[in-house]
Amino acid sequence: MIEEKSLEVEKTVLVGIINSRQDVVQSKEYLDELAFLAYTAGGVVMHRFTQKIDLPNPKTFIGSGKMQEVFKFVDENDISSVIFDDELTPAQQGNIEKILKVKVLDRIGLILDIFAQRAQTSYARTQVELAQYQYLLPRLKGLWTHLERQRGGIGMRGPGETEIETDRRIVRDKISLLKKKLIVIDKQMSTQRGNRGALVRVALVGYTNVGKSTLMNVAAKSNVFAENKLFATLDTTVRKVVIGNLPFLMSDTVGFIRKLPTQLVESFKSTLDEVQEADLLLHIVDISHPNFEDHINSVNQILKEIKSLDKPTLMVFNKIDIYEPEPWDEAELVEQRGEKHFSLEEWKQTWMFRMNGQALFISALNKDNLDGFRQRVYDEVREIHVTRFPYNHFLYPEGLEE
Template sequence: MLEKKEHNYEKAVLVGLVTKEQSEEKLQEYMDELEFLAFTAGAQVHQRFTQKMSQPDSKTFVGSGKAQEIREYVHANEIGTVIFDDELSPSQLKNLERELEVKIIDRTNLILDIFAQRAQTSYARTQVELAQYEYLLPRLTRMWTHLERQRGGIGMRGPGETEIETDRRIIRDRISLLKEKLKTIDKQMQTQRQNRGKMIRVALVGYTNVGKSTLMNALSKSEVFAEDKLFATLDTTVRKVVIGNLPFLLTDTVGFIRKLPTQLVESFKSTLDEVREADLLVHVVDISHESFEDHINSVHQILTEIGANQKPMIMVFNKIDAFAYEVKEEDDLTPSTRKNISLEEWKRTWMAKNKFPTVFISATSKENFPELKKLLYEEVHKLHIARFPYNDFLFEYFDDEETTS
């Protein structure tokens, strides 16, 4: 578990299920991620509760015996928050609050809370507020119990903290107002994208916390906020980058995550438009993460959902400086596993047959950066030739360290 100073964090426990669709190994991966999400939001995880069930219980998500076990633990240890790894229905939330008598947060609400903390611009705050209201609307009756207690903390930021009299009509009106506001901003952003000239547009995509912002800073020599937490940046950032003497626009986008709330996909439509309208995608992968293959699949799934999966792409395997594996003894005849495959061996697996150009780097130490920049130049150059066949003589690649913003 992550070590944290207890007095700065809410005390929380995690709850997840092993089901027919979700193995015990997969659940542990999700729970590790959920703990990192909780840490990012400001919680200290004291315990994890897991249960094997064919499907979630319709009333309390977990069985009655497990619910009683959780109740006894949270009351004995003064735990204030119970976080569930899946989205709970309004009735499950209501029943669990009655049963456990503590604050109940599901994965969707936790992610929305992190977004509420991280949103910096008016546009991002509007997007998050819309997603929160759409999450709140079917849960309004349940949320009133929180409002009457006037409790703060994780899951309680954002709309309606003190508006006890809020009803469904007011929330629906607010949702309509926010949607109209976003439509206006979307039109403005569409105009901005059209006014960026005829330069090739490159978008950084990838799972959250894979180093996109760090890579953005290294390539553009800018100071985009980067931190070792999930969803460190929400606001789309665009910088002009020049490699050799070939300029292009580089966009840093919000990170993806497994079980991404549908409310966020919809409310962040314009942010995702930056991905849809890009000429080239740079898919950044944290190769030091034990679940990086699952992260790749999650990103491809979301790209498919937003209609951006057919775009030209470069695969950038980042954080090679943090990659570690267990060295097998020479006489060890046991089959190789994910934990004892070296980086060189990974490169000879499916990665070598990957249909996309691939490079292995460290955005922090800039290891293999010349190779990355050459690859970026080549791919942008191809797109530039296709768009402006008569301007090709203006550009040539030269290996230098001059990457300007």
């Protein structure tokens, strides 16, 4: 249940850095995304601070001059939390809090807060709670005790109604308890997966907010929560889908995001089993997003981490209804023609070529090219199916007859 009352708007400011790994353009894009995350968590961004800094300050991440600027703004504008785009060490977080005298979060803390608000099943809640406590434990020393008044809100919410516990000893006990609980649920889940029989399994993967749940709803006539927010869905949903008589299972689960630390992916490993055990992946891409290629790379990176990059994969480019090729820029035309600024037709050629004809272009919302989508998925699933059950290949003709 997403409680409206817990979504009180909190005034926040964002802090990002510019260095050799993230230039001005990229840093802006990361902060755009961070603002979207803050909005999803129920915050409103009042200001963004950036600093050009090659090596972050080991004590305070940003330099002291910039910190004073942030402090002044926070103090004068009744800001309740400051969110850093990059991962802070527990020590940095503590130091910054002492200086700014408000709650300090990083991207991971913010994402965990969103997860906590959005996990629905007891399984997802347990996973989130464990991840939250593991993230918190090293940060507990003196954490926010000087901020008694401002406790609660973004970064302090647990997956239940209650605020998360901040006593070290209790937290340690909780962690071991949650781990035990997960082992039990994991066993149940894997038995459940085993009971699904030999049906071909298709998993939707992709960056967050690309339209996975929307596509799941169209394809499986299901009713998965879809919303223009990051991490709207966290729980895994599995549905039986039938295309042209051919039944298979489709799963929709949490999306991926950049700068997601391996440790967090680790906590969701069991959720990602759905992906690992799938026979076919549908990698959904939001083609209307200016940085979709970056998104593709981040998703592939995580797939690689969970050893699923070499699975049969169909690239599905979604939201073609709002795709706008960027206007041609003559300088870029010469320089970047190989990478960017293609018309949809040209993209199709490129991806068709690169993906060995494995790319699809659809609009899940407008239901554009869904026949083409069904046809391709049918072909792929059929191929896997008849390899598994060679004796009933005659049941499923090559090509879909509508």
